[in-house]
Amino acid sequence: MQQTARTVVIHEHGGPEVLRIEDRAISDPGPGQVRIRHQACGLNFIDVYQRAGLYPMEMPHALGMEAAGVIEAVGEGVTHLEPGQRAAYAAAPAGAYCEARVMPAAQVCPLPDSISFDAAAAMMLKGLTVEYLFNRTTPLKRGDTVLFHAAAGGVGLIACQWAKSEGIKLIGTAGTDEKCSLAQFNGAAHCINYQTENFAQRVAEITKGEGVDVVMDSIGADTFEGSLDSLKPLGMMISFGNASGSVPLIDIGILAKKGSLKITRPTLFTHIADHTVCQAMARRLFGKVEGGEVKIHIDQRFPLDQVADAHRALEARKTTGSTILEL
Known part of the structure; x- marks a missing residue:
């Protein structure tokens, strides 16, 4: 049967x-x-x-x-x-x-x-996604700084813990103060409430104007521009999701203007x-x-x-x- x-x-x-x-x-x-x-x-x-x-x-x-x-x-x-x-x-x-x-x-x-x-x-x-983000997409080492959007989500909470376990400073973003507290409890060094703060400006303050080495962005349209603005020169933008909609078309020359940035769109x-x-x-x-x-x-x-x-x-x-x- x-x-x-x-x-x-x-x-x-x-x-x-x-x-x-x-x-x-x-x-x-x-x-x-x-x-x-x-x-x-x-x-x-x-x-x-x-x-x-x-x-x-x-x-x-x-x-x-x-x-x-x-x-x-x-x-x-x-x-x-x-x-x-x-x-x-x-x-x-x-x-x-x-x-x-x-x-x-x-x-x-x-x-x-x-x-x-x-x-x-x-x-x-979610965990295999974090594994490739931290180990297979761009070289990361102890002491590097990462901006991670949606840090209180399923991927985000794993990423917060993974980063802490490898000595990487993770700055998260989330949509409520409660979610920010959850991300920090799980290992985020900082977490920015993007509903009440401009996250790119706050990243600049946290990093003393230097920016982060890598941005890991699964949100897409709503965060893309601010993510580029959060990177230090030669930084890497990893766009790996579209929760708020697809990233709009960009002039690739903007990567040069913002500091010879790199960008990738990987999939698990x-x-x-x-x-x-x-x-x-x-x-x-x-x-x-x-x-x-x-x-x-x-x-x-x-x-x-x-x-x-x-x-x-x-x-x-x-x-x-x-x-x-x-x-």
């Missing part, structure tokens, strides 16, 4: 109202695939971008990029996982909002027993495309968590059938830390 799994699917792009839960058939894994039964799923802004159409998808399509669970079956050629093994992932294609699925095995990672399924589902996409999925690199990144993340240097904050939990409410909360910036969908 063929198995089915409750799965969140969209048939058109739009608001949270387009999210539907359907029973979808799941098969045995083919070569290079696994079947994984989820225990928890993660919620991320990329899910919103895909649902809304900023990142267009063929319809109908399941949503979700991150989950943790138990391997039920492996296909031919899969050697790093076996049935009964705990595992977690952040990987394409979308489809993680479900009870179980068949998917490519290369980016599915063995999960240490010491890390819970909930924590793994909350941290894979480029970094983890190589199986060996992906597994190494996951081991580094797991090591940070197992060693106590990074604690995962799960501040919101929604049942799978309340996924639309979870999207509304995320888009309204009413969340802190990570959000998971419970199965």
